[in-house]
Amino acid sequence: MIESLFGYNLQNSMKNDETKSKTPSPNKHLLEPKRLQNIAILSKALNATAREVCDALILGKGLSLQQLEALVKMVPTKEEEDKLLSYKGQVDELGFAEKFVRAMLSIPFAFQRVEAMLYREAFEDEVAHLSNSFTMLEEACKELRSSKFFLKLLEAVLKTGNRMNVGTTRGGARAFKLDALLKLADVKGTDGKTTLLHFFVQEIIRSEGTKASKSIMGQKRENGTEEEKEEDCRRMGLKLVSDLSAELCNVKKTATIDLSVLASSVSNLSTGLANMQNLVRGLLCEDEKNKSFVISMKWFLNYAERKVQDLHGDEGRVMSRVKEITEYFHGDVTNEESNPLQIFVIVRDFLEMIDNVCNDLKKSMKPPRAICVE
Structure with missing residues (x-):
């Protein structure tokens, strides 16, 4: 039904083209009907004649990205190419797509x-996309390594775990794997409601809020009841904890990157460059008729070689940074992690858990009061 309603009517199109050129209807086609239909649709979408396309290919310029994408889809198979080149009949007897x-x-x-x-x-x-991705990865590594507040959270988690496991074989631990952070929400208190994550975040908010309050107020005398002062401290602590997500923004973005896709993109650029080098400096360079195309491509080829080389350097440097930051937090994980960016995925998920707790706490807090300072 779709084909009958919306399909390109190959025979009618050919009749129209042949009527315009006043040539007889072709008796046979060299290519398969479906293939003819696809090529006919693509060639019509080019909005350019065969002569204009050929002139552009000789000069090496004059075709848009969309036109080139359409032409790439027309690439004939070896069998189709042989059929078209070995045809000895009248060219006018061929259909539009074949011509x-x-x-x-x-x-x-x-x-x-x-x-x-x-x-x-x-x-x-493509280069801009890859460069931005590598920059993001590098920034994510810097964020994780330099965030003092994140390290403070890890220290607090370690102390909390040791306090809960005191007297057991798990007590007195000096380190833990980061994926343990995601299990904090699974541990519930005796009330069956409060999770270890909620308790942990509330304690961090309380302690950090108290420190921030003392630092801000200094020698200033603050009015208000003890309850109001405590609420102000909680509010300050809540802001500090909530801001961690923004501080590690590149870590969260990096967690969505598929490293295999990046590596494949760099590899594809190298392959495409090698094909161009073979064409411009090998297949076409000795024939004077190809001079215009070769000249058009040579400057870009030199430029692309430098850019692709830089990308390979960026890729190597960034992967080294990722390995360093993973080993910094997890130790030697050469044979352990199937996803080299797993550490960023864990931290992103942990930050989302903290954000959810912070949002819950914000809803339960009273509106901020006006503070009078004398």
Whole structure:
């Protein structure tokens, strides 16, 4: 039903094209009907004639990203190419799609030129994406290593665990794996409601709020009841804990990165560059007829070589940073972690748990009072 309603009517299109050119209807097609239909749709979407496309391929410029993407999808198989090039009949007897591809095949290495031009058009966006991802990873490592408040939380978790396990084989621990942070919400108190996570966050808020209050007030005398002062301290502590999520913003973003996709993107850039080098400096360089395309590509090729080399350097440096930060918190995990970024996933999930507790506590707090200082 979809094909009958919305499909490209290949035969009608050919009749229209042939009526305009006043040529007889073709008796047979060299390519399969479905393939013809796809190529016909793509060629119509180009908004350019076969001659204009061929001229652009000779010069190595003049086609947009969208046009190049459409042309890449037309790449004929070896069998299709042989059929089109070995055809000895009248060219006018061929259908529109077949004539279009056959015209392109008259240009030496036409579709390799298309791929090279597409590589050049998409290059900057791909490099920018990879560079931003590597920068984010590096910043995430710095955030985790330099956040004093996060380290303070870890110390408090360790002390809490040791206090709960005093007198057991688990007591007196000097370290713990970060994934233990995600288990804090699973431990419930005797009331069946309060979790260890809630207790832990409330105690951090209380202690940090008290320190912040003393530091801010200094020698100033504050009015208000003890209960109001305590509420103000809690409010300050709550802000400090809530701000940790923003402090580790790149850690949270990094947790969504698929490292295998990044590595694959860098590899694909290298492969595309190698193909372009082979085309420009090998297949086309000796024939004077290809001079315009070679000249058009040479400057970009030199530029792309430097950029891809820099990306490989960035990738190596960043992966070294990730390994260092993972070992800093987890020790030697060479054969343990299937996902090298697992540490960032754990911290992100832990921060989300803390944020949820903080939001619950905010709802239960009284509105802030006006503080009069003499």
